[in-house]
Each structure stands twice: as structure tokens, then as C-alpha cells.
Amino acid sequence: MGTLLFEFALTCYFAAAIIGMVDLIRGSKDASKLTVWITAVGFILHTAAIIYRYLSAGQVPITSMHESASFFAWCIALLYLVTHFRYRIGILGSFILPLIFLMMLASAMLPREIKPLSPALQSSWLLIHTVFAFLGFAAFTVAFGVGIMYLLQEHYLKTKKLSGLFLRLPNIQVLDEINYRMITLGFPLLTLAIITGALWAEDAWGSYWRWDPKETWSLITWFIYAMVLHIRLVVGWRGKRAALLSVLGFVAVLFTFFGVNFLLKSVHIFE
Amino acid sequence: MRGELMLKETDVAENQSQKSSIIDRIWSGLASIKLAVIVFALISLTSIVGTLLEQNGDPEKNLKVIAKFVGTSAAPKVFAMLDGLGFTDMYHAWWFVALLYLFAANLIVCSLERLPNIWKLVRQPIQALPADRVSAMPVRREVLLKSDRDSAASAVQAALRSGGFQPAQAETDGMVQFYAEKGRYSRLGVYMTHLSIIIILVGAIVGMKYGFNAHLNLLEGTTSAVAYFGEGKEIPLGFELRCDDFSVDFYDTSDTPKSYKSWLTVLENGTPVAIDGKTTTEIEVNRPLRHKGVTFYQSSYGYAPNRDSLFKFVLTGRNGQKESVSLKFGDAFTIPGTTVQGVVADFSPAIAVDQSNRLFTYAESMNNPAVFVEFSEQGKPKYKQWILKRYPETWAFPDGTVEFQDLWGSQYTGLQVRKDPGVGIVYAGCLLMSIGLYIAFFTSHARVWVLLREERGTTRVMIAGSSSKNRVAFEGNIERLTQAMSAKEAV
Numbered sequence: 103m104g105t106l107l108f109e110f111a112l113t114c115y116f117a118a119a120i121i122g123m124v125d126l127i128r129g130s131k132d133a134s135k136l137t138v139w140i141t142a143v144g145f146i147l148h149t150a151a152i153i154y155r156y157l158s159a160g161q162v163p164i165t166s167m168h169e170s171a172s173f174f175a176w177c178i179a180l181l182y183l184v185t186h187f188r189y190r191i192g193i194l195g196s197f198i199l200p201l202i203f204l205m206m207l208a209s210a211m212l213p214r215e216i217k218p219l220s221p222a223l224q225s226s227w228l229l230i231h232t233v234f235a236f237l238g239f240a241a242f243t244v245a246f247g248v249g250i251m252y253l254l255q256e257h258y259l260k261t262k263k264l265s266g267l268f269l270r271l272p273n274i275q276v277l278d279e280i281n282y283r284m285i286t287l288g289f290p291l292l293t294l295a296i297i298t299g300a301l302w303a304e305d306a307w308g309s310y311w312r313w314d315p316k317e318t319w320s321l322i323t324w325f326i327y328a329m330v331l332h333i334r335l336v337v338g339w340r341g342k343r344a345a346l347l348s349v350l351g352f353v354a355v356l357f358t359f360f361g362v363n364f365l366l367k368s369v370h371i372f373e
Numbered sequence: 374m375r376g377e378l379m380l381k382e383t384d385v386a387e388n389q390s391q392k393s394s395i396i397d398r399i400w401s402g403l404a405s406i407k408l409a410v411i412v413f414a415l416i417s418l419t420s421i422v423g424t425l426l427e428q429n430g431d432p433e434k435n436l437k438v439i440a441k442f443v444g445t446s447a448a449p450k451v452f453a454m455l456d457g458l459g460f461t462d463m464y465h466a467w468w469f470v471a472l473l474y475l476f477a478a479n480l481i482v483c484s485l486e487r488l489p490n491i492w493k494l495v496r497q498p499i500q501a502l503p504a505d506r507v508s509a510m511p512v513r514r515e516v517l518l519k520s521d522r523d524s525a526a527s528a529v530q531a532a533l534r535s536g537g538f539q540p541a542q543a544e545t546d547g548m549v550q551f552y553a554e555k556g557r558y559s560r561l562g563v564y565m566t567h568l569s570i571i572i573i574l575v576g577a578i579v580g581m582k583y584g585f586n587a588h589l590n591l592l593e594g595t596t597s598a599v600a601y602f603g604e605g606k607e608i609p610l611g612f613e614l615r616c617d618d619f620s621v622d623f624y625d626t627s628d629t630p631k632s633y634k635s636w637l638t639v640l641e642n643g644t645p646v647a648i649d650g651k652t653t654t655e656i657e658v659n660r661p662l663r664h665k666g667v668t669f670y671q672s673s674y675g676y677a678p679n680r681d682s683l684f685k686f687v688l689t690g691r692n693g694q695k696e697s698v699s700l701k702f703g704d705a706f707t708i709p710g711t712t713v714q715g716v717v718a719d720f721s722p723a724i725a726v727d728q729s730n731r732l733f734t735y736a737e738s739m740n741n742p743a744v745f746v747e748f749s750e751q752g753k754p755k756y757k758q759w760i761l762k763r764y765p766e767t768w769a770f771p772d773g774t775v776e777f778q779d780l781w782g783s784q785y786t787g788l789q790v791r792k793d794p795g796v797g798i799v800y801a802g803c804l805l806m807s808i809g810l811y812i813a814f815f816t817s818h819a820r821v822w823v824l825l826r827e828e829r830g831t832t833r834v835m836i837a838g839s840s841s842k843n844r845v846a847f848e849g850n851i852e853r854l855t856q857a858m859s860a861k862e863a864v
Contacts, residue, residue, distance in 0.1 A: 217629075218624040218627075218629055218631065220629075220630070221630060221631070221632050221633060221657060221658035221659070221671075222658050222659065224632070224658070224659060225659045279844075279845055283843075286814040287814075289810070289814070290807075290810040290811065290814055290815075293806060293807070293810055294807060297803045297806070297807065300799075300803065301800070301803075302659075304796065305659050305660070305661060305670075306658055306659045306670075307670070307672075307789075308586075308661070308668065308670035308672060308789040308791050309586065309791065309793075310796065310799060311577070313423070313428065313464045315424040318420050318423060318424045319424060321420065322417045322420050322421060322424075325413040325414075325416055325417045326413075326417060328413055329410050329413045329414065332406050332409050332410055332413070333410055335406050336406050336407055336410070354417075362424075366424055366425070367427060
């Protein structure tokens with residue numbers, strides 16, 4: 103049942119991503135609408151899958167890489183839907199859905215068994231810390247998608263290719279605004295994730311900060327987005343530089359999540 | 374929009390660099406946001422290297438990591454260079470610490486440079502403006518109300534109040550003007566956040582200067598007045614700590630630990646001290662023991678069998694009579710209500726059966742402890758059996774049950790011992806940062822001016838304003854205010 107819900111959600115995201123890509127190439131209002139509604143259906147199924155797993159495991163389902171990637175995808179879908187219904191930008195789905203789908207696919211390919219909690223994870227911080235972290239990461243993911251749109255749009259403006267996709271992308275100020283909103287959402291969330299992580303580490307590992315790779319990488323990510331926020335204050339540095347940095351920031355987010363777990367040695371790896 | 378004011382101040386800071394005094398130049402250099410961005414980049418880039426190389430780790434491993442990037446032949450040279458620059462213990466290297474100090478200095482100077490103007494803005498209440506300045510505001514709406522000036526004025530006031538504003542009234546250029554603001558303190562959010570970072574850094578420095586980070590392995594039943602750091606250097610605790618017991622629980626029949634627990638007693642001048650009303654405190658991961666500023670964390674455990682270790686059994690005779698016994702290797706016990714005696718003849722901390730049904734010890738820790746007990750009655754051997762702590766089905770005998778509880782005194786608890794008087798400061802900084810970021814990103818300083826001009830029985834109303842950030846949302850708010858004015862008038 104849980105697996106079925108998960109697979110259905112994955113399928114929805116896949117379909118929405120494909121339609122989104124078609125929309126990007128062909129351009130049609132109906133395709134944009136379809137993308138949103140299929141994503142919404144996928145999101146509901148995904149929510150059910152997460153609740154089901156929570157009930158059957160009896161523990162917060164954000165402990166293994168499979169569960170975390172799935173929850174990450176869920177958070178991106180949530181923020182995508184919120185952003186869509188707030189700003190009504192049909193083409194946004196074409197940029198975000200592939201990311202949701204890839205994250206979900208990564209989750210699908212990782213070992214799915216429910217593992218008992220190691221002693222360090224048995225804490226009420228688990229839920230708070232992970233929710234802050236993944237919602238923050240999701241906001242940065244949307245900022246990344248919007249940043250890519252910004253860079254594309256700027257490229258079209260510079261090369262004076264003022265047709266096709268250019269006409270369907272929102273204007274550059276709106277993109278800059280959404281990018282900024284997402285980062286001003288993601289930054290406090292990441293900060294709260296780091297703070298709650300520090301409080302937790304203080305109890306579980308005996309130190310609120312010890313330059314563990316996971317801690318350090320989240321700090322690196324934090325500094326990159328702090329750069330985005332401050333770069334906007336320097337005359338003439340806003341816009342493109344902020345968009346480029348939010349792309350770079352997303353790379354750091356991915357490394358903080360995947361890279362540290364798969365490539366580095368960290369006490370934060372629980373598998 | 375956000376930062377309109379900041380930009381002007383940056384220009385001020387940049388202009389100052391033309392002055393000749395060196396102190397002025399350093400000051401204006403430190404007041405630059407460009408410097409801040411560069412420092413963020415430097416901290417990030419160097420930290421990346423710090424996470425790729427294992428800190429204070431095995432040089433061989435780090436050589437391998439470097440070889441992946443630059444090839445095997447160049448690796449030793451690059452390693453020697455990075456090692457020389459302190460990258461193998463970089464978070465304590467002088468230049469990284471210097472970078473953090475530069476970060477702090479930049480943060481302080483930037484804030485001091487900009488705070489006075491912001492403070493003025495926060496302290497000075499909003500004032501009525503001449504009509505031409507109102508109509509030059511970035512966000513404007515106009516609406517025609519079908520009533521005279523006085524009833525229009527009360528509709529405007531009601532709308533402003535319902536929008537959370539407390540309007541003041543003035544007469545300018547023959548027109549009635551209402552003006553109001555809210556969220557003035559929102560402008561301070563940035564500075565609260567900056568201050569919180571300084572507080573956190575101060576907390577970290579206090580911790581490094583006046584605290585310590587040590588460890589202590591304590592065998593069940595033993596007491597220590599010191600902890601150890603580095604290569605066996607002693608740190609006095611100021612009291613004594615005794616480990617009364619240690620135990621690991623596993624998930625079902627697996628070797629996945631569910632919890633590690635230690636039972637600890639604090640002693641002062643040889644007498645147990647009550648902590649939270651109890652002299653023995655149970656600690657586990659996520660639940661440390663704190664006493665006099667020193668915190669003991671459950672961090673590891675180990676197995677160190679010795680002659681003084683005690684086998685603990687709960688014996689139950691067939692008549693239901695229960696008895697707990699503790700005995701050393703080779704000592705005998707009697708099952709209650711019988712003359713059957715048992716002697717511990719063998720022990721394994723982690724027993725398992727191999728494919729040919731032979732018993733073997735699979736781990737050097739108490740994962741699955743078992744005792745081999747030989748029973749006899751009046752000197753005649755009766756039966757013998759392995760008794761496993763985790764498997765109650767091995768406890769039963771014709772003459773009663775023998776529950777094997779523990780080999781007490783053979784396990785030690787690995788404690789991390791830490792004193793950090795800076796933690797409270799760091800936490801206060803974290804709290805301030807959360808509040809500061811909330812104020813900085815989720816509140817804004819909104820100002821509105823409303824002009825009323827009577828035109829032949831109707832009233833033309835102009836609503837204009839500015840917000841310190843999030844112009845799109847502010848435009849929505851102005852729109853709602855405009856609609857509210859028409860609605861209030863209709864009533």
C-alpha cells in the first residue's frame with residue numbers, strides 16, 4: 103500500500119515533468135495547467151505515502167536516505183504549488199518538476215527498508231530539525247529554478263531573441279522578486295535547521311558545533327545564500343549575480359544533502 | 374524596495390575612502406559590503422577544502438583524497454603544502470581564525486556605519502508630506518468617493534484602522550491628509566541578526582578559553598576524579614564520578630543497538646550527591662548528566678573483563694522462591710529450595726553457533742553474553758548448559774530457572790566530558806538570530822499617506838506609500854486599503 107502510493111506519486115511527477123518539458127518546447131497554456139494539476143494529484147498521493155509510512159513504522163519517516171529524498175521531493179512539490187498559486191506562472195512547472203521527479207527517482211532507487219532508530223536519532227529534535235532543513239532546501243530549489251529562468255531571460259534580452267520562450271517567461275523583475283522571496287524563506291529555515299541541529303548535537307554528541315562535514319557544508323550553504331542577500335545591497339550587483347549565486351547555492355544544497363553522505367565521513371550519516 | 378536606503382549609505386562609505394588617514398581607510402574598507410561578500414566566499418572556499426581533507430586524520434587517507442584531484446605523483450607535494458598551511462587542522466589554523474575575526478570586524482563596522490541612520494528613521498515618527506511628494510511615491514492608488522470630505526475622511530480613517538494603522542491627521546495645501554506607519558522596528562531586524570552572530574562568536578570564544586573537552590572510560594563499579602584530554606593529560610573534575618552500571622539494549626535479536634545506558638553517581642568528599650532528587654542518574658545518548666558546569670555524555674562503551682567481575686543471576690526455585698546472587702568466576706550458587714548447585718565454568722561476551730554447530734565468540738563486546746554453568750547435586754554432576762542473557766528460553770532447568778542478568782564490572786562506559794561556559798551565550802545568540810531573521814524577512818516598515826480633495830460633493834482620495842521591503846505584497850495591501858475605503862463609505 104505504502105509502496106503503491108509512492109510509485110503512483112512518482113509516476114505523477116514523471117508525467118508532470120514530461121508535460122512540463124513539452125510545454126517548454128511547444129508552449130501551450132493547457133500543458134501548463136495539466137502540469138500543475140498532475141503535480142497536485144501526485145502531491146496528495148505522496149502525502150498519503152508519507153503518512154502511511156509514518157503510521158506503519160511508528161517513527162518520523164525522515165531517517166534513511168530513501169525517506170529523506172522523498173521528503174525533500176515532497177517539500178519542493180509543496181513550495182512549487184504554493185508559489186504557483188501565488189504568482190500564477192505556468193512555465194515555472196517546466197523548471198521545477200524535473201527536479202521534483204529526479205529527487206523522487208533518487209529516493210526510489212535507494213534502499214527502502216525501515217530501519218530501527220539508532221540511539222542518537224531517538225529525539226524530538228528529529229522532526230523539527232529535518233522539517234526546517236528540507237523546507238529550507240526546497241525553497242532554495244525553487245530559487246534555483248527561478249534563477250535558471252532569470253539567466254535564460256537575461257540571455258534572451260542580451261541577444262535580443264525576443265520571441266518564443268522569451269515571451270512566455272515572466273519578466274526579469276518578477277523573477278528576481280520570486281528568487282529573493284524564496285531565498286528570504288530558505289535562509290531563515292536553513293538557519294533554524296542549523297540552530298536546532300546545534301541544540302540536538304549538544305545533547306547527543308556533546309558539542310553544539312564541531313566542524314563535522316555536514317555542519318560545515320550547511321554553513322557553506324548558509325554563507326552562499328548570505329552572499330546572495332548581501333550582493334543585492336551592492337550597487338549594480340543584483341540581478342544576474344544573485345541568480346548565478348542561487349544556482350551555486352543549490353549545488354551546495356545538493357552536496358550538503360547527498361555529497362556529504364555518500365562521499366565524506368560524517369557522524370551525521372545514520373546508515 | 375528593500376535597501377534603497379542602504380545603497381545611499383554604501384555610497385557614503387565608498388566616498389570616505391578618498392580621505393587620507395589610514396584609520397579612516399581601514400574603517401571604510403571594513404564598512405564595505407563588497408568586503409563582506411568576499412569574506413563569505415573565502416570562508417566557504419577554505420571550508421570546502423577542510424571537509425574534503427579529514428581533519429586531524431590519517432595522512433595516508435588524506436594523501437589518497439588529494440591523489441584523486443591532482444594525481445599520485447603530485448599528491449605528496451600538494452599534501453605537504455596543504456599540511457604546512459594548516460589545512461589538516463584548518464578550523465584551528467591561525468589564518469582561518471583570522472578570517473573569522475575579519476568577518477566579525479566587517480560585520481561590526483558595517484552595522485555601526487549604517488545603524489545611526491536607521492536608528493533615526495526608527496525613532497522619528499512619520500510626518501505629513503506636501504502633496505507633490507505624496508504623489509511622487511512609488512506606490513499610488515486613486516479612488517473617487519461619492520460623499521463629502523467629512524464622511525470620506527471617516528471612511529478613510531476606518532479603513533486605515535482596519536488595516537492596522539493608527540492614522541494622524543493634518544491640513545496641507547488646503548487638503549486633509551492622513552498619514553500612518555507600522556512595523557517601524559522591522560528595520561532593526563538586520564542589526565539584531567548581526568548582533569546575534571557576534572554574540573554567538575563571543576560564546577564560542579568563551580567556551581574555548583574557559584572550557585574543556587575531555588573523555589573518560591569508567592569501568593562498572595569504579596570512580597574517577599579526573600577526565601582525560603589529548604594524550605592522557607588529566608583534568609580534575611572538582612568532584613568524583615562513579616559508574617554504577619552500564620547496559621546496552623539491542624533491537625530484538627539483532628546487533629543493532631537500541632540504547633546505551635549508564636548509571637552514574639556524583640560523589641563529593643566521598644558522599645553521593647543527589648541530582649534532581651536522585652543520587653544515581655541514568656544517562657543515555659541525547660540525555661547527558663550535568664553537574665557543576667561539567668556535562669557527561671554517553672559516547673561509547675567497551676568490554677574489559679577482569680577477575681573482579683561479578684556474574685549476576687536471579688534464581689527461581691520450583692516452589693517460586695526467588696533469589697538474586699552475584700558471584701565470581703568459579704564460585705557456586707544453590708537454586709532456592711533445592712540442593713542443586715551451579716558453578717560458572719565458561720563465559721562468552723558474544724556467543725554464536727557456526728554452520729557445524731560449534732559455538733564461537735563473534736565480538737569482543739557484550740553483544741550476546743552467555744555463561745556456561747555446570748550443575749551438580751551432592752557432588753554428582755547433573756547437567757550443564759549455556760545460559761544466554763538475551764534468550765530466556767535458555768534459562769529453564771528441571772529444578773528452576775537461572776536468569777543470567779549481567780557480568781557486572783566487565784564493561785566500561787565511554788563518556789565525553791565537557792565544560793563549556795559559553796553554551797548559554799551561544800544559545801542566547803541563536804534565539805536572537807531567530808527573532809532577528811523573522812523581523813528582517815517577515816515584517817516590513819510600511820508608511821502610507823492619504824490625501825483627500827473635495828470635488829463638487831465627491832471626494833478624490835489618493836493613497837500613496839512606501840515599504841522597506843516586499844513591494845509586491847505592499848502593493849496588494851494598498852489595493853486592499855483602497856477597496857476598504859470604498860466599502861466603508863458604502864455602509
